[in-house]
Amino acid sequence: MPLSRDEVRHVAMLARLGLEPGDEDFYAEQLSGILEHIDRLQQVDTEEIPPTAQVVEIASRLREDEPRPGLTQEEALANAPAKVDGFFRVPAIQEEA
Amino acid sequence: MEVHVQPKTRTKMFCGCAVAPLNAPPNTYVCEICLGLPGTLPVANKAAVEACLKTALALNCEIPRHTKFDRKNYMYPDLPKGYQISQYDLPMSVSGHVEVATRKVRIRRVHLEEDTGKLVHAGDKLHKAWESYVDLNRAGVPLMEIVSEPDLRSADEARDYATELRTLLRAIGASEAEMEKGQMRVEPNISIRRAASDELGVKTELKNINSFRALHRAILFEVERQTQVLESGGRVVQETRGWSEAEQRTFSQRSKEFAEDYRYFPEPDLPPLEVERTWIDELRRNLPELPSVRRARLLDHLPAAQVAVIGADRELADLYENAVARGAPALPTANWIVNEVAPTGKLSPPENLAELMKLLHDGAITRDSAREVYVESVETGRTPAEIVAEHGYAQVSDESELRVLAEAVIDANPKAAADYRNGKKQAMQALMADLRKRAPHANPKVANELLLKLLA
Numbered sequence: 414m415p416l417s418r419d420e421v422r423h424v425a426m427l428a429r430l431g432l433e434p435g436d437e438d439f440y441a442e443q444l445s446g447i448l449e450h451i452d453r454l455q456q457v458d459t460e461e462i463p464p465t466a467q468v469v470e471i472a473s474r475l476r477e478d479e480p481r482p483g484l485t486q487e488e489a490l491a492n493a494p495a496k497v498d499g500f501f502r503v504p505a506i507q508e509e510a
Numbered sequence: 511m512e513v514h515v516q517p518k519t520r521t522k523m524f525c526g527c528a529v530a531p532l533n534a535p536p537n538t539y540v541c542e543i544c545l546g547l548p549g550t551l552p553v554a555n556k557a558a559v560e561a562c563l564k565t566a567l568a569l570n571c572e573i574p575r576h577t578k579f580d581r582k583n584y585m586y587p588d589l590p591k592g593y594q595i596s597q598y599d600l601p602m603s604v605s606g607h608v609e610v611a612t613r614k615v616r617i618r619r620v621h622l623e624e625d626t627g628k629l630v631h632a633g634d635k636l637h638k639a640w641e642s643y644v645d646l647n648r649a650g651v652p653l654m655e656i657v658s659e660p661d662l663r664s665a666d667e668a669r670d671y672a673t674e675l676r677t678l679l680r681a682i683g684a685s686e687a688e689m690e691k692g693q694m695r696v697e698p699n700i701s702i703r704r705a706a707s708d709e710l711g712v713k714t715e716l717k718n719i720n721s722f723r724a725l726h727r728a729i730l731f732e733v734e735r736q737t738q739v740l741e742s743g744g745r746v747v748q749e750t751r752g753w754s755e756a757e758q759r760t761f762s763q764r765s766k767e768f769a770e771d772y773r774y775f776p777e778p779d780l781p782p783l784e785v786e787r788t789w790i791d792e793l794r795r796n797l798p799e800l801p802s803v804r805r806a807r808l809l810d811h812l813p814a815a816q817v818a819v820i821g822a823d824r825e826l827a828d829l830y831e832n833a834v835a836r837g838a839p840a841l842p843t844a845n846w847i848v849n850e851v852a853p854t855g856k857l858s859p860p861e862n863l864a865e866l867m868k869l870l871h872d873g874a875i876t877r878d879s880a881r882e883v884y885v886e887s888v889e890t891g892r893t894p895a896e897i898v899a900e901h902g903y904a905q906v907s908d909e910s911e912l913r914v915l916a917e918a919v920i921d922a923n924p925k926a927a928a929d930y931r932n933g934k935k936q937a938m939q940a941l942m943a944d945l946r947k948r949a950p951h952a953n954p955k956v957a958n959e960l961l962l963k964l965l966a
Contacts, residue, residue, distance in 0.1 A: 427585070475555070476526070480527070481525075499535055499536040
């Protein structure tokens with residue numbers, strides 16, 4: 414089933430992507446094609462295959478609780494588009510109803 | 511109830527950054543991994559996993575063999591990667607329970623995740639803010655999320671449950687669980703239902719609760735608010751509401767743009783976690799006595815009121831039991847801990863407390879002196895016997911000596927003495943107060959008897 418324009422807008426919003434007028438149809442077609450392709454996997458019989466979340470055959474790799482030096486404040490903020498007093502500066506979040 | 515707890519670790523959940531102390535300068539406990547810079551890979555902290563397993567065991571949870579981490583995707587400036595590493599369908603543990611007073615509270619799950627950064631909003635209120643400042647010191651700090659089933663029936667029970675969790679977490683050494691330091695955050699989900707109905711109503715989730723008292727008040731407020739909404743013919747909207755400590759009310763934190771759509775999927779950068787049975791067995795063996803077991807034992811020889819205080823704090827309970835083991839009398843020692851230790855937090859080594867309790871119990875010193883000796887002993891580390899000898903705190907019980915004193919007190923307080931003789935028994939308090947001021951080390955029992963005899 415092809416994606417609707419609303420679904421495309423919703424996904425774009427979640428990913429914080431701005432769409433130009435007309436983009437919805439373009440991406441709806443492209444993304445629907447990708448989904449159709451992936452859907453073909455559903456045809457494979459997986460009855461006998463255990464589910465997996467990982468293709469790498471390692472498990473339980475844990476780290477000892479030993480502190481390691483990180484970045485300085487200056488380094489951490491080096492690529493920030495805006496900063497003030499050691500903080501990253503971002504536009505305000507509007508949350509109140 | 512959802513409770514987030516910061517396990518006691520030196521480093522963050524997925525990187526070697528030290529956990530920042532409170533009030534550290536912003537963005538000074540960060541690295542490429544917790545900043546979410548490209549090309550970095552997370553590795554889970556063994557101590558955080560261990561704290562979560564211990565918590566799960568103490569809450570009688572099942573620990574599945576396979577567990578994994580997932581990405582919870584959302585955009586917010588305090589979340590540098592654009593997702594939080596959490597656990598979705600295969601959490602570290604499931605299906606536990608904990609006894610709170612007479613209620614058995616079922617635990618749905620205990621899982622591990624990472625904390626977000628901190629936002630500071632410029633402007634006086636959030637909705638008037640024009641920009642925000644981001645400090646990522648907390649980003650990536652480990653968190654355990656403890657989710658209970660809807661078994662709690664009142665604000666009292668919710669508070670007792672949260673208190674019990676704190677006691678338990680401290681007892682097993684999994685977390686300091688200091689609410690004021692943000693090491694423990696509680697989010698009650700509240701719904702009301704009609705009497706005689708089993709069907710739970712629409713729930714709201716409360717956030718921004720910073721103390722047990724706030725938890726209690728926020729729930730009472732929210733229950734009342736929902737009741738009024740329903741009784742006036744409205745309906746309760748499922749939403750997240752914030753608690754305002756200043757205004758003592760909850761307010762809606764709805765946001766259309768921030769609708770929940772987390773698109774969880776397995777974290778591809780972390781291998782699944784297979785928890786070895788031998789590790790779990792070892793943790794289970796080394797688990798200290800749980801608070802509920804200890805409380806039951808304390809109740810064998812102490813009244814419930816004392817057990818409520820002493821049994822809620824591992825340090826107090828240790829002090830009590832170790833002092834009694836060294837010969838301190840049980841009930842007076844329990845009372846001392848409740849009245850003198852719990853409110854001040856001044857913890858003495860058990861042998862010193864035992865010595866002091868024996869001095870007090872034998873009548874060698876007065877209670878007032880004992881208080882001074884206790885504080886001095888805690889501050890200097892010297893033994894109560896040394897301090898008593900040095901200051902001459904030894905209690906005066908000699909009758910001839912005290913008789914002189916009692917006579918002087920009666921002479922100096924003719925009105926109180928006359929009042930007492932005329933039947934105003936409470937006048938005795940003024941006389942005893944004056945006597946104690948003149949002679950802090952007088953044995954109050956003997957002195958009181960002498961006053962009674964002289965005024966008869």
